[in-house]
Amino acid sequence: MSSTDVSPRPGLLATITEHRFLALLNESENPLSRSDIAQLSGISKPAISDAARRLEDAGVIVTTGIREGRRGGVAALYGINPARGHSVSLAMDSAFVAARSVRLDGTVAFDKTEPLPQDASSDFVIAIASGLLASLEKASPTPLLAAAISVADPVDRITGEIIPMADSVFPAGHFNPVRDLNIEAAEVKIDNDVNWATLAEHRVGAMKGVGDFLYVHLGAGLGAGLFLGGNLQRGARGLAGEIGHLQVQGSEDLTRTLSRLGFGNAARAYGLDLEASRQLLSGPELSPTTREGLDHLAVAIANMVTLLNSSAVVLGGPLAGIAPLENYLSTAIPDLSLDRVDVVLGTRSPLDGASHEAHRMARAGLGF
Template identity: 75%
Template sequence: MSLTDASPRQGLLASITENRFLALLSDSAAPLSRSDISLLSGISKPAISDAARRLEESGVIVSTGVREGKRGGVAALYEINPARGHSVALALDSAFVAARSVRLDGTVAFDKAERLPHGASSDFVIEIASGLLKSIEKESDSVLLAAAVSVADPVNRKTGDIIPMADSVFPAGHINPVQDLKIQAPEIKVDNDVNWATLAERSVGAMTEVEDFLYIHLGAGLGAGLFLGGALQRGARGLAGEIGRLRAPDGEDLTRTLSRLGFGNSSGSYGLDVQGARQLFERPELAPTTREALGYLTVAIANMVTLLNSSAVVLGGPLAALGPLREHLSTTVPELSLDSVDVIVGTRSPLDGASHEAHRLARASLGF
């Protein structure tokens, strides 16, 4: 066999070994030795030692000390090098802007949110977001490897561009986040906030073992994340799951229906008033219009469950934790659905989803 025939095979084996080496280090709560990794991976000690040398030379891992053996020997201990790189996640919402930076070893370096005033302009959103990104850059001592951006507007699944909507709960979000915020990273991903929250529940939340579920965002806007067959479904252009746009026979969409029944903004702008909605559920007894609104919302969710045959519904957003709302949906959605379905309140945010993906992209860029 010629050298040209052997090299690709040798390179492939080396890459697989390094990938396994890094994956084990990443999953471990403590530093590991080469012997530890050989034992856990089933890969020979010489191959692991070669991988350790290559990874240490590239700066992806660092030696953090030694462990003394029973026979007087010592073993070098390794961990992922946190200073080799970092990822950034940014969440643009109608109520706030949040940013998080995660080092390559998975530790959080920066996590901060700033509230937005009602009716904030695009320029103001860009100013706040840019300030958070500059703070991350100032405090970071490593290179930016990947970034992920969450926006409270639909995103074109093919281009990553924001899809402007005439009626939007976040018109100030109709920007090009990558260009306007001057984000420069080898890997950048932009997606809708509901999609990010759905992915967060799947990757690090309550749905890690569930292949088919429906995520419902209840806030200033209404949205649904469709996780079907083990994958997130975005539709032809990224508009799948717009439950707030579902229309009644008279042509009025669900968002406007709920607004008309007491959930709307006093200004008359499109979307729901989160604080006002909370107050509706603080009353000793729900008003007839509130009950009517709940009926419309329940039917919309139950119809989606029946259409998609989801095994679970995850409620998210600022209104999801309201006791009467949660209890009503948990009881009535299963009653109206064709098949059995669990209704729970989620624990993860869009920022969690974006941060998880940005960190995954950062690691993938270095081979694990």
């Protein structure tokens, strides 16, 4: 007997109906009636009515109002229940810690960023993050359904542990966020900031629907997100895309080369100095030394583009929007690449990527 000859179990049919019911509510900007959902889904009205009853009993949907019909009848309007739960996203960077809470219906309950001093210790970062999460809990007194964490360090893609590196722009982030911040949720994901930003650009940003592109983070640290064949590539352990560690001259990597050419600061053990970099790029004309640094950066990016045959390069991070830098790379990268490539400015942050994924996991845990 073929699989098409097997009738689905009633429970499976009910689950499919509920999934479609919730998906349509989630996609709609306005509340929907059972008649609306039946028409949009092509599922019978009795089946939709049964699904509405089950979902309302489970607290996943609520009645938000009524609609009066032309003949005097009224129809109940449904929406996702924001009180059913929320998701949490946390982004930790060498310059800040940010936290966001999103209710199940997609509305934002909490969104705040706290700056970090340059000499912040791990204990200090943990204290700031814990304080933000405590404030978030007060603003979101509903069940925590899912959490996503972004850190400015590589993350082991199998174990989820942060990979400590001697040359790191965020050594204060070398701790276990889930354990040390007491994050308890049914679903928790942790990844590095560049990967989260890459996913955000693909899902809701400049690269929505694009299957192959390279995301380049330009900040205190340099990193790249490799989006190939419709998927983010993390490598064997999670270190794929560490463009800042590419060798440029002898044993000197790209980050140290740029630091030596004025983009760094002696006070910083490793990484670029954002203020020093902005000053180099703010003059009426770029100096020969600054151009040399940008040439090294453009060559590294173009080599990755040629290797991966990316259709586009997305520039992100705190330095990406500086006009002289953007203009220089937008010209140099295509000229150095083997195939045609577009260079665009990113519109999304690592917190956006983590927030989107946390909300997706929260919905998926409830069947939509």
